[in-house]
Amino acid sequence: MAQQIESVGRSGQQSRPVGDVDEVVKITNLSKTFHRRGLTALEGVDLTLRHGTFTSVIGPSGCGKSTLLKIMAGLIPRSSGEILLNGMPVTGPRQDIGIMFQQPTLLPWRTSLDNVLLPIEVKSGSAAAREQSDKAMQLLELVGLKGFEEVRPFELSGGMAQRVAICRMLVTGPSILLLDEPFGALDELTREYMNFELQRICLERDATTFMVTHAIPEAVFMADQVVVMSARPGRIVMIVDVDLPRPRSLDVMTTPEFATLVRSVRRSLDMGDLGADE
Amino acid sequence: MTQVAREHTEPTEMSDAEALWYSGSWIDRIPQPIAILTLGALMLGTWWLVVQIGYVSRILLPGPAETWDELMDITGNILTGGHVGEALWITTQETILGFLSAAVLGIFLGVVVGETRIGQKAVMPYLVAFNALPKVAFAPVFVAWFGFGINSKIVMALFIAFFPVIVSTAAGLWAVDTDTLMLFKSMEAGRWQTLRKLKLPSALPYIFAGLKAAAVFAVVGAVVGEYLGGGKGMGELIRLASQTLRIDRVFAMIFYLGVLGLLLFGAVALAEKKLLFWQKSDTFDIQGGV
Ligand SMILES: Nc1ncnc2c1ncn2[C@@H]1O[C@H](COP(=O)(O)OP(=O)(O)OP(=O)(O)O)[C@@H](O)[C@H]1O
Ligand SMILES: [Mg+2]
Numbered sequence: 343m344a345q346q347i348e349s350v351g352r353s354g355q356q357s358r359p360v361g362d363v364d365e366v367v368k369i370t371n372l373s374k375t376f377h378r379r380g381l382t383a384l385e386g387v388d389l390t391l392r393h394g395t396f397t398s399v400i401g402p403s404g405c406g407k408s409t410l411l412k413i414m415a416g417l418i419p420r421s422s423g424e425i426l427l428n429g430m431p432v433t434g435p436r437q438d439i440g441i442m443f444q445q446p447t448l449l450p451w452r453t454s455l456d457n458v459l460l461p462i463e464v465k466s467g468s469a470a471a472r473e474q475s476d477k478a479m480q481l482l483e484l485v486g487l488k489g490f491e492e493v494r495p496f497e498l499s500g501g502m503a504q505r506v507a508i509c510r511m512l513v514t515g516p517s518i519l520l521l522d523e524p525f526g527a528l529d530e531l532t533r534e535y536m537n538f539e540l541q542r543i544c545l546e547r548d549a550t551t552f553m554v555t556h557a558i559p560e561a562v563f564m565a566d567q568v569v570v571m572s573a574r575p576g577r578i579v580m581i582v583d584v585d586l587p588r589p590r591s592l593d594v595m596t597t598p599e600f601a602t603l604v605r606s607v608r609r610s611l612d613m614g615d616l617g618a619d620e
Numbered sequence: 621m622t623q624v625a626r627e628h629t630e631p632t633e634m635s636d637a638e639a640l641w642y643s644g645s646w647i648d649r650i651p652q653p654i655a656i657l658t659l660g661a662l663m664l665g666t667w668w669l670v671v672q673i674g675y676v677s678r679i680l681l682p683g684p685a686e687t688w689d690e691l692m693d694i695t696g697n698i699l700t701g702g703h704v705g706e707a708l709w710i711t712t713q714e715t716i717l718g719f720l721s722a723a724v725l726g727i728f729l730g731v732v733v734g735e736t737r738i739g740q741k742a743v744m745p746y747l748v749a750f751n752a753l754p755k756v757a758f759a760p761v762f763v764a765w766f767g768f769g770i771n772s773k774i775v776m777a778l779f780i781a782f783f784p785v786i787v788s789t790a791a792g793l794w795a796v797d798t799d800t801l802m803l804f805k806s807m808e809a810g811r812w813q814t815l816r817k818l819k820l821p822s823a824l825p826y827i828f829a830g831l832k833a834a835a836v837f838a839v840v841g842a843v844v845g846e847y848l849g850g851g852k853g854m855g856e857l858i859r860l861a862s863q864t865l866r867i868d869r870v871f872a873m874i875f876y877l878g879v880l881g882l883l884l885f886g887a888v889a890l891a892e893k894k895l896l897f898w899q900k901s902d903t904f905d906i907q908g909g910v
Pocket of ligand 2: 407408409522
């Protein structure tokens with residue numbers, strides 16, 4: 343059974359052209375073992391992120407989604423395999439990657455504006471950050487936070503705080519966005535709205551995006567490809583391509599095509615579970 | 621959209637924690653100042669009664685009235701710059717200098733311990749072991765090393781006060797949120813940048829908890845130093861007064877030591893409130909003894 347599942351994943355890979363200049367991230371046979379616990383978190387992961395596409399990742403808790411994201415960001419080392427970013431091996435953190443976590447991780451003693459400017463300040467100093475404050479203001483306006491520039495995080499709602507975090511991720515103009523369940527802590531309505539905003543931003547910037555999520559409809563709604571993972575060891579069971587036209591409105595969720603895609607993602611998730619139990 | 625109105629009938633201006641305690645019984649409705657004054661009066665009354673019954677000798681336990689009279693005498697002496705005033709000034713200097721050096725040295729060592737592997741692996745166990753020693757036992761040593769003057773008392777105050785600062789500073793640095801650390805790493809922040817822009821500010825609540833403990837300990841250190849190493853401070857006067865069984869005098873002078881400790885603690889708490897504007901704090905949470 344597991345064999346069969348893996349072959350599904352592989353054939354999904356092979357249907358794409360290989361060695362394309364379009365390949366922003368190319369992961370081949372990536373594995374990760376946490377030696378201290380003797381735990382294989384990821385095994386034989388092959389994945390390609392093409393320029394300007396949106397990839398959703400879904401899978402049971404503990405299957406290594408966050409680990410995969412952190413390896414891509416150069417935050418933790420891989421155990422084996424290869425990971426190329428614009429053709430170059432990933433060796434450490436890079437400025438052209440924007441990252442976002444489940445929690446906003448804003449610094450509570452800084453205003454929204456100063457939180458957005460943090461990456462510039464860290465990279466080039468306070469003077470450079472001050473020069474870029476117009477840009478940061480524009481970003482805050484873009485996500486609907488005009489007038490909240492001087493407010494501190496404890497006065498923001500969860501959704502507003504995550505929007506500040508989006509601006510902080512975007513301020514250095516990264517071409518690759520890595521998001522680890524960015525809106526998982528938000529309520530349904532806010533989450534839909536934020537996903538919508540994120541889609542707009544990604545289209546506008548032609549960004550290559552990789553987003554971890556727990557919700558199947560969200561994964562399908564956002565993505566050009568949905569990566570389905572299984573646990574113990576974490577591996578890709580299936581990649582579902584989503585060919586729904588963009589920009590997508592919430593209406594797309596009521597179409598039969600959408601329902602079909604959701605069903606096939608769910609089926610591969612269930613298959614992954616069975617595979618892990620074997 | 622529907623606006624769901626959920627009105628609570630309990631008094632507003634309560635934190636959630638307070639609301640959990642609130643039961644609506646009579647004790648919750650007494651304003652705090654009145655509660656404090658009532659309990660104080662009860663304790664004074666008990667004191668007065670115990671002395672009045674004559675169960676203990678008035679020489680060993682003077683009543684509230686005698687103590688009050690003595691307190692007034694002492695206050696007069698302090699205000700006119702008499703010998704008690706001079707002694708209080710000396711003890712104040714010892715306490716403040718001891719506290720400040722404990723703060724500087726404690727935060728510095730705390731950062732060393734919290735930021736380096738050697739610190740974490742090798743220095744911290746020694747600090748924990750040292751911390752378990754009865755530190756006042758070192759007082760005679762400091763007197764031998766630094767003499768009968770003010771210096772041995774400053775060192776004693778420093779020695780008692782700086783352990784909590786080290787430990788809480790290191791703990792604060794270790795308690796930094798992992799995702800935020802990851803964020804700093806992704807921004808390629810250097811070690812110094814991460815320390816200055818992330819770790820130290822987020823450790824401030826911990827550091828202040830240590831400093832508040834240090835404020836109280838510094839007074840203890842100074843007075844213990846004076847008990848054992850002489851000098852001209854309040855400790856020496858208290859020792860002399862108790863040798864001549866002037867317990868009322870001892871009580872009156874201890875009162876002023878209490879004022880000194882409270883003022884220093886209050887100053888630290890005030891600085892905390894100003895600096896930690898982004899978070900609520902329990903200013904008067906009680907710190908453990910020596
Ligand atoms: N630093 C670490 N050291 C040891 N094991 C780790 C470490 N980080 C993660 N793991 C383990 O690796 C596995 C994958 O973890 P990961 O956080 O990537 O899962 P996830 O798919 O993101 O889960 P979730 O959906 O719950 O966030 C888990 O079993 C976890 O216990
Ligand atoms: Mg995760």
